[in-house]
Amino acid sequence: MTPVPDTAPAARLAGATLSFGDRRIFDGLDLTVEPGEFLAVLGPNGSGKTTLLRTLLGLQHLDAGTVTVGGRPPGRAASRTGYIPQQRPFAPYTPLRARDLVGLGLDGTRLGPRVRRREHTRRVDELLERVGATGYADAPVGALSGGEQQRLRVAQALATDPDLLLCDEPLLSLDLKHQQAVSALIDRRRTEHGTAVVFVTHEINPVLEHVDRVLYLVGGRFRLGTPAEVLRTDVLSQMYGTRVEVIQTGGRLVVVGLPDATTHHHHHDEEN
Numbered sequence: 001m002t003p004v005p006d007t008a009p010a011a012r013l014a015g016a017t018l019s020f021g022d023r024r025i026f027d028g029l030d031l032t033v034e035p036g037e038f039l040a041v042l043g044p045n046g047s048g049k050t051t052l053l054r055t056l057l058g059l060q061h062l063d064a065g066t067v068t069v070g071g072r073p074p075g076r077a078a079s080r081t082g083y084i085p086q087q088r089p090f091a092p093y094t095p096l097r098a099r100d101l102v103g104l105g106l107d108g109t110r111l112g113p114r115v116r117r118r119e120h121t122r123r124v125d126e127l128l129e130r131v132g133a134t135g136y137a138d139a140p141v142g143a144l145s146g147g148e149q150q151r152l153r154v155a156q157a158l159a160t161d162p163d164l165l166l167c168d169e170p171l172l173s174l175d176l177k178h179q180q181a182v183s184a185l186i187d188r189r190r191t192e193h194g195t196a197v198v199f200v201t202h203e204i205n206p207v208l209e210h211v212d213r214v215l216y217l218v219g220g221r222f223r224l225g226t227p228a229e230v231l232r233t234d235v236l237s238q239m240y241g242t243r244v245e246v247i248q249t250g251g252r253l254v255v256v257g258l259p260d261a262t263t264h265h266h267h268h269d270e271e272n
């Protein structure tokens with residue numbers, strides 16, 4: 001493999017441009033995510049948040065521009081990229097125990113297929129413990145609560161020992177307590193290992209304390225900066241092309257007046 005300098009950014013997009021039909025998703029998007037950085041990706045339904053993650057996974061090609069992960073083309077660096085896909089609850093009778101699910105994250109990583117059974121078990125136990133899931137290690141996943149399932153998905157994503165952790169709305173449908181617990185787990189990986197986090201979310205407040213920068217996508221346009229620079233009445237009004245207001249209340253940011261037209265969403269075949 002080509003040697004890559006230690007200073008390579010965790011992820012970089014340069015001049016990224018992409019349309020689906022006449023729908024512009026990215027137009028000259030420049031983004032550099034540094035090791036240890038927490039980037040929140042915000043924007044209305046259909047603005048390209050999941051597409052951005054798919055681009056970083058090497059699953060979505062750009063019309064123009066370049067993308068690298070750890071200084072290399074994405075996909076090839078896949079073993080060092082952790083991915084928490086958008087949450088779908090497991091069916092009640094899914095024939096997997098919690099520890100099997102986490103173990104799936106280990107298969108095909110740098111440990112290789114020949115990791116001895118005992119070492120595999122040890123790693124799974126360690127991952128379960130790290131996310132506080134030891135108590136239900138042998139429970140069938142379908143019987144677990146949404147918050148418990150989500151901890152397992154975090155453990156599975158950490159099994160790859162990632163330098164870059166891509167999270168697609170990992171707090172969706174969790175109550176406040178579990179939202180805080182899961183975001184703290186993800187943030188701990190970042191602070192302890194310098195893992196960069198790209199965190200797609202509709203709700204900034206549960207992660208606001210961890211966020212370094214925000215990427216806000218609307219209709220092919222983007223703004224990148226600290227929460228204080230981007231989550232402002234004037235900036236968002238300009239992006240949406242209509243008056244929206246950002247209100248600060250009790251340490252929370254609330255955006256009011258978002259136009260309905262921007263929240264329509266089309267599901268597409270490849271989403272699964």
Ligand SMILES: Nc1ncnc2c1ncn2[C@@H]1O[C@H](COP(=O)(O)OP(=O)(O)OP(=O)(O)O)[C@@H](O)[C@H]1O
Pocket residue numbers: 020023025043044045046047048049050051052265266267268270
């Ligand atoms: N492979 C594809 N082919 C055609 N259209 C696509 C494809 N992938 C995504 N799209 C469309 O691109 C737009 C952006 O989709 P994406 O899933 O990235 O949005 P999102 O911001 O993650 O939305 P949400 O918040 O609803 O999850 C949507 O209109 C979607 O239907």
